[in-house]
Amino acid sequence: MxxxxxxxxxxxxxxxxxxxxxxxxxxxxxxxxxxxxxxxxxxxxxxxxxxxxxxxxxxxxxxxxxxxxxxxxxxxxxxxxxxxxxxxxxxxxxxxxxxxxxxxxxxxxxHLAGRTVLDDEGLETRVPLLARQLVAIHAVRPTERPRKYVALTTADTVVTPKGADAAVWTAAIDVIRRPAPPYEGRFLHRDFQPGNVLFDVPPSRPESARITGVVDWAATSWGPTDLDVAHCSTNLALLHGPAWGQRFAEAYEEAGGVLAATASEQLYWRVRSGLAFSEEVRWVSQPWREAGRTELTTPVVEERLDGYVTALMDALG
Structure with a gap:
């Protein structure tokens, strides 16, 4: 062997x-x-x-x-x-x-065919594919519900990045001090993000990319679709820039997915996800660097996280 x-x-x-x-x-x-x-x-x-x-x-x-x-x-x-x-x-x-x-x-x-793709190139094709795949996951109706979702981040555990606008982050932290909005539960992957999705991308035709697999189902839960969308949005914002976090939520709805009814409810879930990443930026970004995205140093990722949280507060706050 x-x-x-x-x-x-x-x-x-x-x-x-x-x-x-x-x-x-x-x-x-x-x-x-x-x-x-x-x-x-x-x-x-x-x-x-x-x-x-x-x-x-x-x-x-x-x-x-x-x-x-x-x-x-x-x-x-x-x-x-x-x-x-x-x-x-x-x-x-x-x-x-x-x-x-x-x-x-x-x-x-x-073993599933395909590979994870974390590059910026071809992102405009992959984001709608990711959104459609997540809608399909949320359409699964288990005969027995998995455990209720767990969200460990609290207002007291958030780590404000260096150089961030303290007023914006204080306002964002105040958002998650509120009770969680009501929701209609769905089957969640709970770690749906580019690192857990496999693609087949023809070298000469990146626009023909297709998803071949979704892996790492150990955190499956029952909860709001917004939670899965928020988690993937944050990953995309940190990997590719804050605007892509916003774009994924739009693509999810374009694919037929249903999010919370009001802007304030959507803000709660997306800010909660963003603030959760503040506690583990170094831990999250290390696999990205190992996969070839060496420019995603901890300071760079922290800056993108600050930009994303600020964009959320501006758009939905």
Missing amino acids: TNHDEAAAVRPLTLAWVSRHLEVGERIVGTEALHGGITAEMRRLTIGTRDGGTRDLVLRSFVDMERAEEWLHRETGALTLLTGTGVPAPGLVAVDPTAAQCEYPSLLMT
Whole structure:
């Protein structure tokens, strides 16, 4: 078996566990570390098949996470639910949520074609695709609702970026001191953003891009559509500039998605998401730099976050 790098090596117990879930005559012939994940180690496993061909699986292992069992149960439920819905999610192969057989809590799933795309080029094509995909996710009707959404940010935990307009941020913080607006609940991905969406982008025809998969379903929840839209909007604002955060919300409605009825209600969810990022700018932006967006330093991302929060307050406040 070949490894593309040392980090790709699968630990012995986990290797044996994966092997037990392969078809008769199959074996693992290669492993490759997948970069960009924050909460877990991700590896692509190349499987040699009986006919001499290969297929790929993905192994997700939670190494340093106290709530791994909870997250894996939630992701397992989501992947099972999404089978046959038309939402391009991985297929569940096996799960060991308590590390009963593996070194660490682990999930084995099918590999989806495509790649994450974080570049500015072609964004005007990808944003409507992202919006339509999120509308399709929100249309899923589970027989059993997932847990209610969790929003950990509070008015007291927000970190105002250096150089930001203190008055604007104080006003934004006051927005989330209010009670959450009423909402009609929907099935949420809860971390829908470009880093969790796979695209096929023909090199010579970027306008023909299409989504091939949506991954990382461990945070699925029940809550307002505005929450998923706000989260993706903030990611786009930090990756590509504040205007793209606003554009995504528009594209979501153009695709048939329904947001909160009033501007003040929409402001609540979008500001809450933006302020949540203030506490973890360095943590969030590191995978982007590792993926090639080296210009997205912490100060740059903080500046974009300030610009986005200011734009929200100007437009909806």
